[in-house]
Amino acid sequence: MTTSKRSITDFFTVSKKQKIKSADSNEPSSETDATEKSTTTTDKVVMKSRYVDTEGKDKGNVNVDDIQIDVEYKEEFDVETFKKTLTPEELELLELELTTIDPTWLKILHTELRKPYFLQLKKFLKQEFKSQTIFPPREDIYSWTRLTPLPNVKVLILGQDPYHNINQAHGLAFSVKDISAAKFPPSLRNIYKGLAIDYPEFEIPKSANLTKWANEGVLLLNTSLTVRAHNANSHAGKGWEVFTKAVVKSLMEYSQREKGIVVVSWGMPAQKLIANLGRVDWDKNLWLKSVHPSPLSARRGFFEAGHFKSINKWLRENWSKQDVIDWCLVEGNEIKSIKEDRRSQLGLNDVS
Template identity: 35%
Template sequence: MLDQSRLGDWARLPFFANDLPAVEHALAQDGRAILPAPDRIFAALELTQPEQTRVVILGQDPYPTPGHAHGLAFSAEPDVTPLPRSLSNIYKEMHADLGAAPATADLRFWAAQGVLLLNTALTVPEGEAGGHAKLGWLTLVAQVLERLDPRPRAFLLWGRHAQQVAGRILKNPDHLRLETAHPSPLSAARGFFGSRPFSRVNTWLTAQGGSPINWTRPEGP
């Protein structure tokens, strides 16, 4: 069974009692190597609790390359080089927007500031992107978004998949919803580059009376 001991308030979502057993059974029956490691599958939820969540970045599924995925959308282990291609484009846009970007692929310092880095599938078979898209994880993602919907938050929805998933659930008109092309090399030039998402989120957070996100370096404010 997957470890739920660090889920905090997220553990109250109906998914964990009603739906997780079927997902666990499907994972157990899958003969392929599964990523990320079992103790990292719920990392995004463990690191960013509901009341701490100020920004949501919705990804698709974990990196299918061994040693990359560690449970947070777009983030990877700090020793991963070269950067995953989508993350490399995220950093290029961040340089254009803010003049700097993190030194490694590890975005856990974003999570510590209230940025929920949530994939719409929490697992992936090694080497097979999208292989668990229909495993049942979308039920959890829907419940997470429903839990977050009542209070205004910023949502970065990169690509049609994220926009469709969130569009079916989010109802609060006071959210900041930034919808652009995905940072993938296949689409980044069609609206992701030049979108300035990081400064726009910080401007909105400040206008709400909150503090801006430190997007660029773990060691400083």
């Protein structure tokens, strides 16, 4: 068998019996509220790959929505083994991904990296970096994977395009690396205002850096991961949207087997992405949606949405009190209810 047809079994331990199941034709369909019920159980993982049966026969490409393969992940993904399946050109094009994507994410995304659209995207970016100033810097394109490893994700907040001015974009949606050298984003200002409505004790910070939220388990993911300097949406339609949809789909498949997560989509583009994911168990996960926090739309329902309190209410009930998000960004600022939740979980007080 040539390396190009290497099966998923080379990277993962397969359970005793692999199965292919047709999608349940009786499952409810969805429109914009995406209320599909998933039949995925804790020992089933939907894979995006060629299917090779137990006798080694290649079944060809399979529709990810139509099959389930019983697999049991190894504890670690073997990057070196995966590299051996790549051509010299692929190794060169994917060097950034192989060296800067957190291993927990690389394990579930490595097959996506070899798809023709992604390799074409990497060829485009190679030329862009030669002739243009691109944001964020290369080393920050996948910072979201390192700041919020896959097992740590409790909340997904979707953004759109990275900021396109210097010292702004650093790989996290809505976040600014160094606000002293950049204008404060109006959408983030409204996010802070929404937080202060939910939690009056929240002190609106002068900083726009949301790294602390990422460390808390909030995945801040843009649907496009790069942009030309001073040219908004310049990398839209080049392939990033396909990749980030695969990221979200893989995340949801992972969450189905774990505790579930909160998905937050502000604005129609983010809502359409989630609605088009396919089967998601919304009994196990929570989907919060509203208008975008942009000044153009925020007053049409964003401030009244109460998403930040809703996130913590759901985490308290479905994860634990210790897992609620501490939204405070100013040193010394505390929200009493969040502090008490965390102390209670640790047995430091008697708050119920």
